[in-house]
Amino acid sequence: MSFKKIFLLVIALGLIIGAYFAYTIYAAFFTTNTNFDEAKEIVYIKSDASFNDVLTQLNPLLKDVDAFESAAHKKGYASNVKAGKYILEKGMNNNAIINTLRSKNVPVKLAFNNQETLEDLAGRVASQIEADSISLLNAFNDSEFLKQNNFNLDTKLAMYIPNSYEFFWNTSAIKFRDRMLKEYQRFWNEQRLAKAQNLKMTPIEVATLASIVHKETAKVDERPRVAGVYLNRLRDGMLLQADPTVIYALKLHSGDFNQVIKRVLYRDLELDSPFNTYKYGGLPPGPIAMPDITAIDAVLNSEKHDYFYFVANVENFGYHKFAKNLAQHNRNKEQYVRWINSQNINR
Structure with missing residues (x-):
């Protein structure tokens, strides 16, 4: 065989081998390799996950795990697993999957x-x-x-x-x-801090009062008025006498925060706890729950009025009747007590 024929044969063989390797690399990186019917699959990779953990997790989602493993080694992902939440899309190839797992933490x-x-x-x-x-x-x-x-x-x-x-x-x-x-x-930006300062309160004190307001009423539109009542009482040195603080004190005392207490009894008012605002003046030592933003802003933007008392309004459930003096409050309270007794709510 002439040198020219041998040369051409070597070239042809090289092209075949090159084409094979090119196809193999292309197939490993750019052939679709997902095995799920949904448009997307969410994958959560833990912080302590190894590459083998990732392979186990992806196994049901891939057509060819071996091809993915090979591509992952070639791209360096196998030795640099990233924790996070990732979204795999149907039809992705190994290259796209690895790029996603490496840099697209959602x-x-x-x-x-x-x-x-x-x-x-x-x-x-x-x-x-x-x-x-x-x-x-x-x-x-x-x-x-x-x-x-x-x-x-x-x-x-x-x-x-x-x-x-x-x-x-x-x-x-x-x-x-x-x-x-x-x-x-x-x-607690400058605006909120300034409003708290005008009330002569710290942010924590505002949050503490807001937690009481939050517990007193779920009606966002009523919270500024309720906050105004408590601020009036604080200003005049009156006890807050807030039922939610007694309920919190009872739960704190028992250690059971899951118990449901629908009615505060007279004997409960005697519980010796700094959170019992029937017994101790001023604000309790801290929040009785986590107040939401509307409750905090209700304190900071409280309604200015002359009310010092309120009780649940049985004619408009969820809201309260407000009173400027004790005599008016007692009349409102009698109506509420009659209603709650009729419901046989003992606790």
Whole structure:
């Protein structure tokens, strides 16, 4: 065989081999490799996940796991797994899947409302991000953190402003807590701080009163009026005599925050607790629940009036009847007592 023929044969063989490798690489990276019918699949990769964990997790979603594994090694993803929430789309190839898992961590909308306790908050948050409730609670109760930021065991609930926030799913407990501190500081802007100062109150004191207002009425439009009542009583040195504080004191005393108390009894008013505003003057030591923004702003923008008393309005459920003096209040109260007795509500 002539040298020319050998040369051409070598070239042809090289082209065949090159074409094979090119096809293999193309197939490994650019051939569709999803195995699900829905338009999208969400994948959550934990912070401690290994590449083998990722393979196990993706196995039901891929047509060819081996091809994905090979591509992942070639692109360096196998040795650099990223935690987070990722969205895989139907028809993706390995190249697109790896690029997504490497750089497209999708934020989650995390929301919480007026939680009763930090234990409740920890449970609520843990259902939305990777951090578990125990690690969250430990972060919330970190004594050094509380001290450094002028909170204590009674006031710590005031730091968490109920709202919707954007987080990465793999946010740690400490990073969540620290972000909440920043949100608290952002919430208490110059305008709100000035309004609190006009009331001669600190943000924590405003949150404490707001928690009582929140518990007294779910009607947002009524909260500024209720707040005005309590501010009037504080101004005149009267006891707040707020039933929600007694209910909180009872739960705190029993250690059972899940119990339902629909009626405050006269004997309950004697409970010796700094949270019992029938027994102790001024505000309680801290919030009795996590007030929402409308309750906080209701205190800061309270209605100016001469009311000092209110009781549930049985003619317009959810709202209250307000009174300027005790005689008027007692008449309103008699109507309420008759109604609650008729309902056989003993506790």
